[in-house]
Amino acid sequence: MSGVEFVKNAAGRLVPLEVNQVKQVPFKGVGKYKPSGEKASSPIRMCSDYPMDGNKVVDFLREALEKCGLKDSMTISSHHHFRNGDLLMNQVFDIVAEMGVKDIRWFPSAAFPCHEPIIEHMKNGVVRWVEGSLNGPLGRFASEGNMNGTAVLRSHGGRWQAVQDGEVHIDIAILAAPTADPFGNATGDRGPSACGLLGFGLVDSLYADSVIVVTDNLVPFPCIPWQIQGQNVDHVVVLDKIGDPEKIVSGTTRLTRSPDRLYIAELTAKFVQAAGIIKDGFSFQAGAGGTALAFATYLRELMKEAHTKARFIRGGSTKYLVEMLEEGLTDYILDGQTFDLDGVRSMRENPNHVNTSPFTSYNWHGKGNFASMVDVVVLGATEVDVNFNANVVTHSDGYLLHGIGGWQNCLFSRCTILPIPSFRNRIPIIVDEVTTLVGPGELIDVIVTERGIAINPIREDLIEATKRSGLPIHPIEEIKAEVDELVGGPPEKPQLTDEVIGVVKWVDGTVIDSIFKILD
Amino acid sequence: MSGVEFVKNAAGRLVPLEVNQVKQVPFKGVGKYKPSGEKASSPIRMCSDYPMDGNKVVDFLREALEKCGLKDSMTISSHHHFRNGDLLMNQVFDIVAEMGVKDIRWFPSAAFPCHEPIIEHMKNGVVRWVEGSLNGPLGRFASEGNMNGTAVLRSHGGRWQAVQDGEVHIDIAILAAPTADPFGNATGDRGPSACGLLGFGLVDSLYADSVIVVTDNLVPFPCIPWQIQGQNVDHVVVLDKIGDPEKIVSGTTRLTRSPDRLYIAELTAKFVQAAGIIKDGFSFQAGAGGTALAFATYLRELMKEAHTKARFIRGGSTKYLVEMLEEGLTDYILDGQTFDLDGVRSMRENPNHVNTSPFTSYNWHGKGNFASMVDVVVLGATEVDVNFNANVVTHSDGYLLHGIGGWQNCLFSRCTILPIPSFRNRIPIIVDEVTTLVGPGELIDVIVTERGIAINPIREDLIEATKRSGLPIHPIEEIKAEVDELVGGPPEKPQLTDEVIGVVKWVDGTVIDSIFKILD
Numbered sequence A, B: 001m002s003g004v005e006f007v008k009n010a011a012g013r014l015v016p017l018e019v020n021q022v023k024q025v026p027f028k029g030v031g032k033y034k035p036s037g038e039k040a041s042s043p044i045r046m047c048s049d050y051p052m053d054g055n056k057v058v059d060f061l062r063e064a065l066e067k068c069g070l071k072d073s074m075t076i077s078s079h080h081h082f083r084n085g086d087l088l089m090n091q092v093f094d095i096v097a098e099m100g101v102k103d104i105r106w107f108p109s110a111a112f113p114c115h116e117p118i119i120e121h122m123k124n125g126v127v128r129w130v131e132g133s134l135n136g137p138l139g140r141f142a143s144e145g146n147m148n149g150t151a152v153l154r155s156h157g158g159r160w161q162a163v164q165d166g167e168v169h170i171d172i173a174i175l176a177a178p179t180a181d182p183f184g185n186a187t188g189d190r191g192p193s194a195c196g197l198l199g200f201g202l203v204d205s206l207y208a209d210s211v212i213v214v215t216d217n218l219v220p221f222p223c224i225p226w227q228i229q230g231q232n233v234d235h236v237v238v239l240d241k242i243g244d245p246e247k248i249v250s251g252t253t254r255l256t257r258s259p260d261r262l263y264i265a266e267l268t269a270k271f272v273q274a275a276g277i278i279k280d281g282f283s284f285q286a287g288a289g290g291t292a293l294a295f296a297t298y299l300r301e302l303m304k305e306a307h308t309k310a311r312f313i314r315g316g317s318t319k320y321l322v323e324m325l326e327e328g329l330t331d332y333i334l335d336g337q338t339f340d341l342d343g344v345r346s347m348r349e350n351p352n353h354v355n356t357s358p359f360t361s362y363n364w365h366g367k368g369n370f371a372s373m374v375d376v377v378v379l380g381a382t383e384v385d386v387n388f389n390a391n392v393v394t395h396s397d398g399y400l401l402h403g404i405g406g407w408q409n410c411l412f413s414r415c416t417i418l419p420i421p422s423f424r425n426r427i428p429i430i431v432d433e434v435t436t437l438v439g440p441g442e443l444i445d446v447i448v449t450e451r452g453i454a455i456n457p458i459r460e461d462l463i464e465a466t467k468r469s470g471l472p473i474h475p476i477e478e479i480k481a482e483v484d485e486l487v488g489g490p491p492e493k494p495q496l497t498d499e500v501i502g503v504v505k506w507v508d509g510t511v512i513d514s515i516f517k518i519l520d
Helices: A061-067 A089-098 A118-123 A137-143 A156-164 A199-207 A259-274 A290-305 A319-326 A341-349 A460-466 A476-487 B061-067 B089-098 B118-123 B137-143 B156-164 B199-207 B259-274 B290-305 B319-326 B341-349 B460-466 B476-487
Strands: A006-008 A014-016 A075-078 A104-108 A127-130 A151-153 A172-177 A210-215 A235-238 A283-286 A310-317 A330-338 A353-355 A376-378 A383-385 A416-419 A446-449 A452-455 A496-505 A511-518 B006-008 B014-016 B075-078 B104-108 B127-130 B151-153 B172-177 B210-215 B235-238 B283-286 B310-314 B330-335 B353-355 B376-378 B383-385 B416-419 B446-449 B452-455 B496-505 B511-518
Touching: A014 A496, A014 A511, A061 A089, A061 A210, A061 A235, A075 A089, A075 A199, A089 A104, A089 A118, A118 A127, A118 A137, A137 A496, A137 A511, A156 A199, A172 A199, A199 A330, A259 A290, A259 A416, A259 A446, A259 A460, A283 A290, A290 A319, A290 A416, A310 A319, A310 A341, A319 A330, A319 A341, A330 A341, A341 A353, A446 A476, A452 A460, A452 A476, B014 B496, B014 B511, B061 B089, B061 B210, B061 B235, B075 B089, B075 B199, B089 B104, B089 B118, B118 B127, B118 B137, B137 B496, B137 B511, B156 B199, B172 B199, B259 B290, B259 B416, B259 B446, B259 B460, B283 B290, B290 B319, B290 B416, B310 B319, B319 B330, B319 B341, B330 B341, B341 B353, B446 B476, B452 B460, B452 B476
Parallel strands: A075 A104, A075 A172, A104 A127, A151 A496, A172 A210, A210 A235, A283 A310, A283 A376, A310 A330, A330 A353, A376 A416, A416 A446, B075 B104, B075 B172, B104 B127, B151 B496, B172 B210, B210 B235, B283 B310, B283 B376, B310 B330, B330 B353, B376 B416, B416 B446
Antiparallel strands: A006 A014, A446 A452, A496 A511, B006 B014, B446 B452, B496 B511
């Protein structure tokens, strides 16, 4: 990014004014950036250019890419509902390489360790850069300055916003579908590679110039439900196997067995109770991490004791949430992705387990979204600073290893709680300043550690509500000091260059922080 | 339309090159007009401009209209799922009048006799013209040359196409919703004014600048299903009663008792059987008219005899179709509107009774639609000519009295059959030339009358398949001659001026015919 100007944004972070040749708006503060103009659009098509019998099946992936007019410098997108079990996108880029096409921007909703082979395609120029969550090896590759473009990290809602607002134009969307019909209607809730839903690919289907659905379970028209609508689809390709079911189901969806983390989870549930949040008609969201799952099981017990029923639970769904739905502890699960086979089954069979998308749940540039209606959300973090700013994408050593997911979007909940261990591998989690700013402190209300609970001073209501609870509530600085003393001081600063290898977008498309190259 | 130029289009019809100050493309032939450019869009919004608690309820309809910035010459749209039981839109225009606003274009998906009071608002200048299906009194008003703008008749798919392609920009959409939540999620399948679904209002919710949901059954968030998504909605208004349930359920959904029409229906079913269309996995669509319903009941018997199961039936659903679904005679009903309470119940309760929209079913400017995948469709007509061209909007006296509905869109079925009486009120239905051309003869395959069946000569396959069926198949000219002789000659030409009071759009947005003012 030589020659690019930098400015300090409203969070005091140095950010570039241009990324990948696209002008950027620096973060202006929560809710401060006012967008203008019209949403993006897609070309007008006509039915007589498509098979009138509705059969859009072509024999080979390469044929479909050729029909879509694939050429150098295009953007190919994909969704990540198969997580680390995706068998499709590596094949796609092998074919792109065979076709002699170069300089592709890959725009996945997230890349996983299984996509490590894409690194070879970046080295040989087939893929210029990956713009999406970079989990694991691809993040490491970017952190070491090896990617030919700048990483752009967006939340689930931010990805919808970016496509909707025309910041990212998708030439060809490739949508893996566990079940589809020849017309292109597709669903994730059934088939041998069932992944639950396809919401992360919905925006791609709506805005891309061309859309290819790839399935290993072709059914006669109509495929019901049609989570992806065939009227947005150009071609359908059938492969033997598009996903590895064992890896589609996330490995993170196991309850923690760590006594510390179980304690943190229990403390979180007790805090939610003490704050008066558990009442009939309330709502919550908890991620799929072990601590969040444990929180949900403690919460379930408290709800049963109090004879309380939630109006809705937001998923990522797991068997724990499905049991709550089936036990009548909630009217609905509003689900953005299913993390296990119980989630998939429930979504398929239970009309009260509802398919959502980043549009309904998270898009900041809509007429409202679900995130701000959730009473309490429980999330993770890699670091938190004394002003409650938090990081989820880099570690304290500066390596970019995680995507944002829905994390930024969820911060708009009425009460955002981060239950986190106070240190990991003897590295304190509460720091003076986060390595990468992903969530502004003003939106983060409570930190729960095994050494106590810290409430953001701006949430006087929560402080007041819980002051007689008997819970171990302390100023964040006190908890930090205690941990620093225990592990022998604050963590070392990461060894970074001044070269920007990635930026973090805020939910409104502005740049909230930069990610720097690791010093060799 | 003084000063406007006219041309003969590809169907030989004289059509204006400009309508309501908008340039028009004359009909070029089926599938011949190639659209270009991008779809329309809507303004980018942001969540912080909407209530973060998700409560968009405002107390009064007037307040909602004011918040939307209603002013002179705007376009207000609405859907017609309440049919003749709508209690909302007359109120809306009374309020518009109170506000002193003038020259509104009302863009309903259809207007019904219950909307006769809008005539007063046209006389006093509140409404400049109505652009949508004009059933009954409003059509008569237009036919007599009294409307201050030109009627523009579109099919259901054509209405989606016009909005999607930016031909019609909606300033404010007003969507009556039998059930809604404070966020604006809405459904038609439940509540005291249940109408089944809201698909005719879907395009309005996606493309209008502002969207107001009006309900008489407010439920806590989330309203499930969300046929209309709250993320597209600006305001929610609660009224005591938005629809008259008895009139929401269409009066047309009664089986015919006329022996002639029962015979026509039976003949139609036998033709479908003889043509080899009834086989496992086939599909059909039949409208809600008495003859079409009777056809469905005959077809049901033939299917049972043959132990045949359909893959899908397209609705307009009625109890007859619902019974077929429940008896296992079809896997799915793909439904565009429910015509009776059995249809509403089935849509609410049966996951195989599926909600569709004009986008999925009919939009010609998409990547395919469902209409062309239907094996056989059975439709009505007011007139048919010897070249199989047909009319559904005007009567032989020239009066515009009906909308197009999905009729034009359905012509793309693999076999289009019009079962019609050969005369009505002693006026022959088969004519030399239709008063108004709505459907080109090349898409109409079979006419079934009580005097025999006529097959379009271009359908050699159908002629061949049925030639040994023993069915009374005759050239259309023979049937016409027989009827003309019976009733004493062909019908009189309607008494019309050369003043155009309306145009009929083809499914691609081109103008296929003009409708002329009745001579005083």
